[in-house]
Amino acid sequence: MLDKFGFATPEQVASRFFTEEVLKKPKAILECYEDIPCNPCVTSCPTGAITIGPDINKQPVLDPDKCTGCAVCVGACPGLAIMVAQIKEDRAWFKIPHEFLPHPAKNELWDAAGRDGRLIGVAKIEGVVLSPKTKTAIVTVSIEKAQLLRFATVVTKHA
């Protein structure tokens, strides 16, 4: 699936998520499914929660006990392959990287897409942090909890 179409299978995605209990607090979801030579997630993490090991071609592993959900890795990952997920009551909250202009603005509603690009619903923009240094905006969005494992990104402002 990933090799042929460019998006991960639901099983692959589920393997990178944590239980609802753990996700009461924000945790990084590392969607790096391929051995490529890369390690900025490890070197950027302020709490040492991400490990790759001596061979930087290996995939990163997150220690959810150490991860604070700060999202520094979201802006550091060159593959834009990290999001932070959290469950707050009946909503799933995410911090995602965004590199298109115009960036969303707080309180706007945006159409949300799954990993295959299909629209899955409407997400609310809860906050936007622009980083002049990385030039990748970190957008906080919420969507109904049922979309926890499907949500990938926001694509256009909801008409």
Next chain:
Amino acid sequence: MIAKELVVIGGGPAGLCAAIAAAESGSRVLILDRSARLGGQLIKQTHKFFGSENQYAKTRGFDIAKILLSRVDTFADLIEIWVEATVVALYPDKVLTVVQDGKYIKIQAKAIVVAAGASEKFLAFENNDLPGVYGAGAVQTLMNVYGVRPADRVLMVGSGNIGLIVSYQLMQAGVKVAAIVEAAPRIGGYKVHASKIARLGVPILTSTTVLRAVGETCVKQAVTVKLDPAWKPIPGTESVHDVDAICVAVGLTPLTSLLAMAGAMTSYIPELGGYAPILTDEHESTLADVFVAGDAAGVEEASSAMVEGRLAGLCAAKRLGYPHADFDDIVSECHAQLAGLRNGPFGCKTCAGIAKMREVRDHAR
């Protein structure tokens, strides 16, 4: 004839790192580049780099160019730069012919680092000479160097990292990417790059290629076709895409023409992108004192080009009598970094290519 110590051909990631390493060692360096601006392909790369901090990971390509150029500036007394200076000939006695400002200039070098990069491969299909059929490098140059939007709707041919990255950049520039077609049954580039595009709704069509461009004076449509496991078009599977550009990103081949002209040994090694020079572990060609680094030595990522450049610059400077104070340590660090970058499934291909190159080299001895 102008006499120079070390001449570096090409001011991209490999050439700049070679010049910096040689100047750190104490050598005088002349960088020759055919462009108006140094940085090579780095200045067109808007994505963050992979690799480790040693290769400026998570920094965007054009920012890496700025870092390297400011490092070059600190050696203003040692590094001389000629831009819009195209090397058109290289002779076995290390004489170069450079064209600059409409004049032919001859340079006698004591040592040379060839960091000329690579050229794009192209694809034969009907009407591929229509305006609107671009190489990916041209699209990047228009968008990211000159700020010109190359088209409104593009069909991307090739799903290697360049095809994927340029598709993403086109979308950032407001251009619609109709689809990415890939003749192989699998996506060629990093899946994280593919996923960035897939989640934005762009279909990646594997086992599919472009059959022809349609249009009288410019591209109006592209016809694609599915391929069977033997890569033969399957009749009846054609589909038509309304696009005003077709971007061809089907790989690169090392620019070895200068080396071949001077008589350096090259060999056809598909894993390295085509004809590649036969090199020692110090990146010296079969011509004494002529070193090669970056894509000219075998097509790979810019991360490894920078490390190879550093290695070649250090070794060339040592040959000229300027051994770096920490020569042995830095050289083994460079080899360790290259081994690290090439340790994964993508690096395997490069390692296989290098193994073939060494076989040719050892056989020739």
